[in-house]
Amino acid sequence: MDIKPFFQFITVDPVNLSIKGKLLSVLASFIAILVIAWVTQKVGVGSAYPIIVASMGASVVILFILPSSPLAAPWPLVGGQLVSAAIGVACAQMIADTVLASGCAVGASILAMLLLRCLHPPGAATALTPVISSAPDHLLDYSFVLMPVGVNVAVMLFMAVAINRWILRYGYPTAIPLADKNKRGHSTLIQPSQRTGISAQDVELALENMDRFMDVSAGDLSKLLTDAQMQSFKRYQGNISCADIMVKPILTVEYGTEVQEAWKTMHDGKLNALPVIDRAHRVIGIITWNDFFKFVDVEANETFAEKFKAFVRRTPDVTTEKPEAVGHIMASPVSVMPENSHIAELIPLMADQGYRQVPIVNDENRLVGMVYQANLIAALYNKSHDYAKNQPVGI
Numbered sequence: 001m002d003i004k005p006f007f008q009f010i011t012v013d014p015v016n017l018s019i020k021g022k023l024l025s026v027l028a029s030f031i032a033i034l035v036i037a038w039v040t041q042k043v044g045v046g047s048a049y050p051i052i053v054a055s056m057g058a059s060v061v062i063l064f065i066l067p068s069s070p071l072a073a074p075w076p077l078v079g080g081q082l083v084s085a086a087i088g089v090a091c092a093q094m095i096a097d098t099v100l101a102s103g104c105a106v107g108a109s110i111l112a113m114l115l116l117r118c119l120h121p122p123g124a125a126t127a128l129t130p131v132i133s134s135a136p137d138h139l140l141d142y143s144f145v146l147m148p149v150g151v152n153v154a155v156m157l158f159m160a161v162a163i164n165r166w167i168l169r170y171g172y173p174t175a176i177p178l179a180d181k182n183k184r185g186h187s188t189l190i191q192p193s194q195r196t197g198i199s200a201q202d203v204e205l206a207l208e209n210m211d212r213f214m215d216v217s218a219g220d221l222s223k224l225l226t227d228a229q230m231q232s233f234k235r236y237q238g239n240i241s242c243a244d245i246m247v248k249p250i251l252t253v254e255y256g257t258e259v260q261e262a263w264k265t266m267h268d269g270k271l272n273a274l275p276v277i278d279r280a281h282r283v284i285g286i287i288t289w290n291d292f293f294k295f296v297d298v299e300a301n302e303t304f305a306e307k308f309k310a311f312v313r314r315t316p317d318v319t320t321e322k323p324e325a326v327g328h329i330m331a332s333p334v335s336v337m338p339e340n341s342h343i344a345e346l347i348p349l350m351a352d353q354g355y356r357q358v359p360i361v362n363d364e365n366r367l368v369g370m371v372y373q374a375n376l377i378a379a380l381y382n383k384s385h386d387y388a389k390n391q392p393v394g395i
Contacts (some may be wrong), residue, residue, distance in 0.1 A: 015065060021168075029060040030169055032159040040151045049140070049148050055081070055125035056152050062122070063160045067170050071120055074173050076113070077160070078153055080120025084109035085149040086142065088127035093139050101131045235341065242346065245340040245379045246360045247368030252277045255284065255327035260314045262326045263292060273370075275359050276330045283359045283365040284329030336361045339368055346376050 017025065033056065041051045047217045059081070062072045070076070088105045095101035111125035113119045126149060130140040164172030203221050252275050253262045266274055266289070276285035315324060323329045339342065349355045350373050360369040 023394045024168055025064045026164045028064040032060050033162060036152055036155045039155045040148050043151050044147050049144060051148055053126055053129055053149055053152055055122035056156060058122035059156060067164050067172050072362060073155055075155055076118045076120040077157060079116055079118030080113045080123035081126050081149055081153045082145055083112050083116060084123035084127040087112060088130040088144050089144055090138055092130040098131060102128060105131050218255055240343050240379060242337050242341050242343060242360045242371055245343060245375045246371045248369035250370045253326050257326040259326060261286060268392060274359050275367055276326055277367055283334050283336055283367050285332035286334045287326055287330045291331060334359060343376060343379055346371060348377060
């Protein structure tokens, strides 16, 4: 008898979480149940019902271990628990046989949750509670749906939103990881693109064709495919970072640099863009040719060249009606990329979002270089050319 498959089942961790993530989820579950029980106890003073339904323990596992699961969404949580509680009370009151009542409560609650699109597995356990807790001479009535189930669910939903956002750093109920805000400057660190050659409709159709429930949302599956493509690309291209292909040193301007001086710098250097930095050398904006042109009134009688020269030229008077400093015409905030990022992360920016250049920053968010489209294309071409030369004949 081959026992290898058995050991595979017990050695593979079904929860794809780091040690830190697991400890945070345990802490979140502890806090949630503690608060739910305390609030329900305070609200339901003198109630004959327990302060918390046992199925809430199963709900916290779904909400704080699997927050991106469709089963953890607000409607499945609220609808699944309340509908199941009502069905459980009905079965307990109408069916005297506990065995039959148990089967009917679970079966009917699952059917109702499927029809109402609020499947939440702990709801089936909630439906059993009135059946197994009711004595023949003291049946639970429908107030059980509101107290304690209703109060439990209301507090649970509040705790799920608060804990997932503030402790676990998930944007529940959307379960999108929250990006850390860059507080060191006015630039925005680019995250890996979520776009792939597979559309959201393709993913949804594939899930439908499975004809069985998959405990993963279309968004999470799309992100998984994107990350897999990115890892495959990095393995094929090798470890080439933005620092390896960036141009340095580069010309820059500051917020208070005059428009005339900035234009002369771009014109003389034959540049398409200039990063705008502060005194700490952090990127706060960027100017391109378009930022100069957009302030020129094309409907005036003069030629475009005359109007452009008039815009760029420094105004000798104390007052002016046109922008005089770079800070008044620059584009901000600016998308930047860390210097240790793989060049694969530049591709969606330039191919999908149309960036012609991306400022590169160090660990302190200070500007260290710039990557242009030509740099990226050259790096990809050279790597592909080297790969092709090293392949055996016939491949």
